[in-house]
Amino acid sequence: MSRHFDNDLIERIKEANDIVAVISEHVALKKKGKNYWGCCPFHNEKTPSFSVTPEKGFFYCFGCHASGNAINFLMRYENLTFPEALERLAARANIPLPTAELSAEERKRNAHRQELYEVNQLATTFFHNCLTKTEMGKTGLAYLRNRGLSDEIIARFQLGFAPDSWDRLYRAFTERGISPGLLVETGLCRQGNNGRVYDYFRNRVMFPICDGKGRVVGFGGRVLDDSTPKYLNSPENVIFNKGHLLFAFDKAYRAIREKRQAILVEGYMDVISAHNRGVTNVVASLGTAYTKDHGRLLLRQADEVVLAYDMDGAGQKAARRAIELLQNTEFKVRVVAMPDGKDPDDYVRNHGPEAFLALVDKAVKPFEFLLNDALIRYDSTDIQGKQAVLEEVFPFIAATSNQVQREGYLRALALPLWMDTSSVFRHFRQFLAKGNVTLEKEAAPNVTVEASSSEEDALMAMTVGSKAAYERVMAYLPKEDITMSVHRSMLDKMAMLSASGEAWTFTALEAVFDEEETNELSRLMVIGDDAYEESKLDVYIRAVRLRSLREQYKAHSVLADQLSRAGDSKFVEELRRCQEIQALINEWS
Template identity: 40%
Template sequence: MAGRIPDSFIDELLARIDIADVVGERVQLKRSGSNQMGLCPFHGEKTPSFTVSTDKQFYHCFGCGAHGSAIRFLMEYDRLDFREAVAQLAQMAGMEMPENTADAGVQNNHAPLFAVLERADRSYQQWLRQHPQRQRAIDYLQKRGLSGEIARRFGIGFAPPGWDNLLGRLGAADELKQAGLVIERDGGRVYDRFRDRIMFPIRDRRGRTVGFGGRVLDDGEPKYLNSPETPVFHKGESLYGLYEVLQADRQPADIVVVEGYMDVVALAQHGLPRAVATLGTATSTRQVERLLKTTGDIIFCFDGDSAGRQAAWRALENALPTMRQGRQIRFLFLPDGEDPDSLVRSHGREGFEAQLQRATPLSDYLIERLEADTDMQSMDGRARFVEKALPLLQRLPPDVYRHMLCERVAGLARLETDYLEGVVDGRETLTRDQRARRREPVAVDNAGVRRTPVRLAIALLLESPALAQGVDDLDALRRLNDLPGLPLLVDMLELARQDPHLNSSAILERFRDSEHEGALWKLATWNHLVPAEGLEAEFGDAMAQIRRIAVERRLTQLNERLQAGTLTTDEWSEWIRLKQ
């Protein structure tokens, strides 16, 4: 959703701004019918697939899947946060930012944090060059084969031994504590968090230091120590090395995810500056989404031992909600005793690249794990196989990719694909007659969208929000909420009815970062083949079908309760009303 800046402000801003002006300042566009097209700024391409819709006020790339409003474009292209992007657009539109929002206070409070983190970063780097006890750190880095140039590129530093080096140098105890750089014990004693460690600054997409990782120089524990969660540092979102990847190549063909800071730096030292590392935690969905905004191909590179394979499986599970057509995720397991650092040093860039070419696609790895310890020749074994697959398939967004993976799972389990997809979608248990009807072909377009009345209604509403003004039975529709997608449609109808001036971009922006965002963008860019002059009639037909189907489903449920003798008084009244 829009965050703490009032929705009304965002709505008016997007109504005033022409996205073609915003994008056109940064990307060369040419008119193509009612839209404008150009080369996508978010992935390398030679044939334009990047479209800016002036009618709907959003952009969409049919190559890499990038999409969004004018706000999202500035966030991704100029690497701004949400409030900064809104502020820049507000300045263009001649609107004054609402300064009394809670978000404004939070944003202003971040400035001292970024300042103290930057001062700490400079201090650590200076100590690596000048501190009397720096030699152990320099020897360690040289032993790992790092050059001075690569150390400068990544801002590697040194936290000297001692309890108050940073505290004594910077002094701002409160700011240092808020930034996670000092620890306060009972009794009020404050001391440096990082001591006698190689320091790796963690930067955001704009190059601002948000936290640190520290590698111990002896056999102490923990081997790696990270900054704690702070207002500007979130381990589940940040990625070490992503800023440096973007500095080397704004549109990398792929990004390699490794486990350690030194792996990232070593790969860059050997000519592979496209590696990032998670921060001591499992790879999160949010981190995968961030990477897929930069590249269409992610390669997870883990040790081949049990710990590495467990980390890979957790990465797979968390990556599933991001998978859709045009995206690729692969897995590479290194030989025993090897990590990316040791492998690239012993085999060089070419040898490591050769290993990357062997990476296993996500779908193959998923099937391989599901088939492990399963007797696929027996009915019971195949049933167990499907049981294990279902929760994973349900994490995938509706898309060509999910359809194809369902086809593969269904084939191995000797099931009909449509039946399996019905189970994945959470529909009612199908009777034999219903299963027979499910064998009939279902209309699926080239983008992988199944043409259902609810999806069509949502797509048409996104194209023309004014259609909502003709729907006046929202309460009745809300009671019939058993139909998949109907609650979302009702929410959108209510939103559009409350504000008749909302455009497509503003509605989509209301659902930004929600569970429905991906599906809504899919439908917003879907070619539903309904001409402009037929939108109102087609929308009316779709709504009529929705009401009929929803009523039939509800009556089926009530009939079952009636036969079981468990119908309540309210349900009896509802049954009579629906039968009329």
């Protein structure tokens, strides 16, 4: 069965779930005035800045700007999808949800995916029991304990051991009625040219790989000797895509969200050692470079990504690739330089979590990391060395979209290379021309006033909360009088909703608003007045209109003065415009 939710049903579910009650199950709230306040669960704070307005069903954090309704809260807090959060609230309010019959093909596809999940979970139990309950797993268990892992962390990560046998798993599973085809598809077994099916993982410590919901979708296996490959991953299939997964994200996302920071490492043991010592905002890519899909996983949880890769050749290459993909994104990015060629696993075990976190605190920005690395590898006192350093960092600078930042990087190269700034800029232009490189361009700025007046906030709060208020604002107030670009775009979307004839509800507004507009809707609902009153709205309309007219009068007066001084006859037209605006000011006053 699949779920279909229309706006009326969503509105009904939201109305049936008091947002204060929903959030209070996770956050301690205290009533103050018309709202409830508490410490935000999405960032660390000691003074409450998280506000919930029960009448309108919205929350807003004045610290980290998290916002939304009860559905958004559960999505963010529990890492749920929209349908999952809605189903949770529907069940909480005993509201039955409609179902739509799936086609035979859809039912077959879903059933097959469920079989894959179940086989992987059975394999997880099989490997874990081999590790913890049999003689076969003693060497694997000794290895993990020698790495300092506790029994609790071994159980939490469901670590296991694949026996040194060609077909022990195959025989155990087929005896339970599991088809060889499923075992091959999940990657637990392979089929040789002679048709014989054999275990894919043998004599390896096993690391189950989970998706964001904690379902096992694949495995990584590590040898205990010098045989190769050192690590072996499950082949990709319909439920396992390495580029879309981060190892331990299902266990780390809460800590990542609380700290607003994700520490990205290379290997399974790097992650597990960190978690074992209490550093739980750590994840790893699965034997692949960091991808944009990984970024989408982290984007709702973190503001900063700290790269803590090994400083060997492969680690350096992975760090550079991650820097490239993270450049010009919403993330703040820093890079940890691991000392003495150690990896995070070694460092955490030998020096402790506090020392590792101290390294994270000292992590440098990508430009500084790339420059320092190049200065170590090349002799910057001779011409060839200087040129090599420049060619190492120029690609990063060229890919920087912010022109001011780009020029700052170029100036920063002058001192360590003992070059004058003009020479650095000349070499950079030559680099661009030689490689036919086009500078990354910054998106056109969205010109707007940084902060609207309290009158405009109050006016917009009433406008989105009531269709009658919206219609009154549109009748008397030109949209150009609204200073905030997000408010102007919201008015455009409200015009679409009004023309459609659909019921004026917050659910309908959220359906047409983009993310920025929806966040602003939440903020306005938290700070806005309780209800629409025509007389109060008129006060705000007048205040916003007069402010706009006075700004216009000032601009035209300045222009008229400038034209008059320049002897341009157009100053007469500007004076006439000033008189018209003054008349409007008198009328509105």
